Amino acid sequence: MSSQKTLGILGGGQLGRLLLSASQNLLIPTLILDPSPTCPASQLLPSPSQHIVKPFTDAAAIMELAERGADVLTVEIEHVDVGALRGVMERYDGLEGRRKVEVHPDPGTIEVIQDKYKQKVFLRDAGCALGEFVEIPSGQKEEDAVKEATEGLGLPLMLKAKRLAYDGRGNYLLRSSEPSAISTALSALRGGTQKDLEIYAEKFVPFKAELAVMVVRSTTGQVKSYPCVETVQRDNICHLVWAPYPDSSAGDRARDVAEKAVAALGGAGIFGVEMFLLEDGSVLLNEIAPRPHNSGHYTLSIAPGASQFENHLRAVLGLPLGSTEIGEGCTAMINLVGSSSSSTSNAGSDSTSTTSNTLATPSLDTALSSQTTRALQTPGASVYLYGKAECRKGRKMGHVNVSGPSRGEVEGRVKFILGEASDATQSSSSEERAGAREGSKAAKKPLVGIVMGSDSDLPTMRGAAEVLKEFGVECEVTIVSAHRTTDRLVEYARSASPRGLHTIIAGAGGAAHLPGMLASITPLPVIGVPINNAGGGAGGGLGGVDALYSIVQMPKGIPVATVAINNSANAGLLAIRILSAVVPRLRGEMEDYMKRMERVVLGKVRRLEEVGWEGY
């Protein structure tokens, strides 16, 4: 007699498995439709009665989900029988005492998205910015139509299958308009079997980056997006995702594009929106998936936000949407993609899997076993394996999320996991060797930049570097002259935040423009050290007051945090106080530092009182 809704999911692959895992925390009764009795989702299902072992393209099986009690149907894959979904909605329409079964997202939306050409037309009509594309009518004139498309859209030209294309399948990059090249392309796209595959052509977009945004839409039409991420493909399969995309201005434009596109579609659920960022900064929509998406797996490792899977559940069940906030720092997602068809016994014979501290997971090939092993050694890394029975080339067997305080730090960890760096300093074992409390000395990429106008300032500025070293905070130290290397100044300031710096300390003497100019370009806090370079250079004559006034008296709008003349140690300490917001250990260590100062002075108190002022 409970009013709790039962969920039915079409598809039990990794997305179904991760949806199911999220549903279990909320005790949502769930049914799965998947033809494989050992599909990834089935491994989390307590009862075989919750798994209908039939194709998700089978209309009767889809109806069976409703018959067995599902109140809401949703999909983890868009290649489903849309007519069958409509049939369920008609039979269970909630009228005249009949049960009501909802389908989210709307079958109409799934239908539009299933056909990539139809999807593009729909989105273009909805006012979304897209690259140019043109239909290739099938039939005898097809090769002529392709030739015509190369004339209209240029070469190279993307030829795409309208349906059932993913992970690089159904895409072909045509580089020549010769009849033989066109003929080869069409054969390659269709393989031997898919004679009736319809295709269309897209203008090749030379992009600066591929971006993606997960957007969730509630049953009431409310739309919320997660931050923009960058996706990196390898062999046409998603290899890495970087969250968030460091250029937040481009990221915000992408979120606007994605939210607008999803708002135009019907139905509730999460949508993965893929986009291109062009060199001129504009954002073009590429395509949309009406379900959880590989580019949103990183959301499993964010706090305080809800994952894409939880938000999909909330959306389709009509619950309030959860936060799409992600914390400070950077998260990368590494897909564990099979590189060979190694079977269990191969993995078992991998030398790394027989040592005691290794997870000997059957069905991962040697390369993936090694990546998983290294991920377990990496701070901030979480491993998600999908439980697919067999590893195949190009098959997604799992993923690793790796988080850290900065992009640079996470890049190091990703390289280590991928086996591209033997740098074990990224692993927790090195931390253990250093005997440091967790995370305290992990940062290898600089969080603070120390710059000065001239090498003659270095003796003064080293105080800042020494303080940062004492607190175990990595910094970079270099020379940037506002007046003599202006281009370098602009480049340094512009790249500082994207490179992962959190604060800049700038020292300069005389007409000290460096701190203020940096602050005019970067959104980071800039700490200015007025330098009195007595006897030499620009600081001579005015005792440092010239530099102090130049640094501190900034116009409204551009603050510089100014410290005392020549007191670069205080600039370092101020940077530590600022960083303590993101590196929590620093707050306690700053308190300890202050207590040590107190003890030093109290020691002198005692000595002065014991010895007397005459003998001190």
Place this chain on the structure above:
Amino acid sequence: MSSQKTLGILGGGQLGRLLLSASQNLLIPTLILDPSPTCPASQLLPSPSQHIVKPFTDAAAIMELAERGADVLTVEIEHVDVGALRGVMERYDGLEGRRKVEVHPDPGTIEVIQDKYKQKVFLRDAGCALGEFVEIPSGQKEEDAVKEATEGLGLPLMLKAKRLAYDGRGNYLLRSSEPSAISTALSALRGGTQKDLEIYAEKFVPFKAELAVMVVRSTTGQVKSYPCVETVQRDNICHLVWAPYPDSSAGDRARDVAEKAVAALGGAGIFGVEMFLLEDGSVLLNEIAPRPHNSGHYTLSIAPGASQFENHLRAVLGLPLGSTEIGEGCTAMINLVGSSSSSTSNAGSDSTSTTSNTLATPSLDTALSSQTTRALQTPGASVYLYGKAECRKGRKMGHVNVSGPSRGEVEGRVKFILGEASDATQSSSSEERAGAREGSKAAKKPLVGIVMGSDSDLPTMRGAAEVLKEFGVECEVTIVSAHRTTDRLVEYARSASPRGLHTIIAGAGGAAHLPGMLASITPLPVIGVPINNAGGGAGGGLGGVDALYSIVQMPKGIPVATVAINNSANAGLLAIRILSAVVPRLRGEMEDYMKRMERVVLGKVRRLEEVGWEGY
């Protein structure tokens, strides 16, 4: 032929369920021993063959775990048959071709911990700081021994059962040494049935806070701890956990105590260490649980660290330990404890559970259904329900983790979930009404304190408050005079960081001591605004240079981030840049702000060029 280890867990309650959930991400084959066929863990098990439905105190059943293939046995509850665990280790000792089955933590450790008195003796002998305690020998002289204990340890006196005590059961606070009171206490402790229950007495410890630290110990003896948390009990059951404990110095002392205690114990796994923080700042050990612990549930919502459940798995399986780092901000854990024995039908009749956007979970009582519903409306909240078949008074049915940027913010969210505040501004729906992008205007508790030496400084200092308001950052504005309210100055500075402030902006004129004195006490960044209060107050005469020098020329060790004279707007902007490290949206908004400034000036450029200098 795989070398993958199979895990056997004694107990399938909520801790077993959450362990199992973590094991599924790593595809670790797992068996559960629990007498209830519908225990929480069983609901995540794909095959009934993975669940041995027998008591975890049954020696034959424990042996059956090993017989069915478990390579590592662990516990989610310490009240198990230690002899049976030793029997498994003896039979499966890995010698002479026999299989090896490991037991973690060590049965000896479980045995010591099972008996609270034995535990205390062990820890005292290991050099841990404990409150005083004394054994009460059972038998005819028992009442005399209690009377003697009240003389030695004072009143009130804690009487505790040596075994099977948890969630307040087995504890009695004796307030009088009258024979009748002692007799009542002993009857109450034993109930009607437990005639042979042995007890001991503990000196009552008047604590400032109850602290807890989760410590994980690897098979190689490596020890790592999570940050210290505060636990808040209600009716002797854990009600709330606050992570981290805001006094990081006390927290670090507690971590040291906890790590030392766990290092003294044998065996691998996670340990929950409960402690008392006394008024004098000292930390006393209370007791240890050799398993995942309620006070560590918050670790499910931290990033980038690994949860206590994942780290327990890693420890007992001999895998590398995961990070115990937690991100910036605050996480609270609310236990969903049954307040009545409401059954499903009661919950179903709750008016809130029939609306469409409510999770109608059977078996939660009305109060818990409401808390769950509100948790789903709260940003940063994650709900974990355990799937217990029946709700009972005092039974833990689930928990909610709530994260946010500051303690103050999270306190508001916790109150909303508990129904102690009708303040719907904490809910996501209010954010939606405000049309703000997720999280952007969520902070209701101040992140920045603006203080000034005198109300005459307010016209100058309002610029800072206006900037913070423009960026949607909550601030508090007040008067603190270094020279006239010194006690208030010390109190303000000392409480600033624990209260959740991230930055202080202080304005003062003349011999401007306020910013520097604040910076001498708080570890937070302090921004100083030199005030030239022309014509009035302290600033007259020297044009603000007096205040500038007083603020900027701080001695080495104590930095103040000084901005231009009277330029409090820049102080506000500097605070925004500093906060952008923890409130990521601010970095992009600062970039936008800088671009708007650029556009304003470029507009003037165009106008001047169009109109000409004469007409401008």
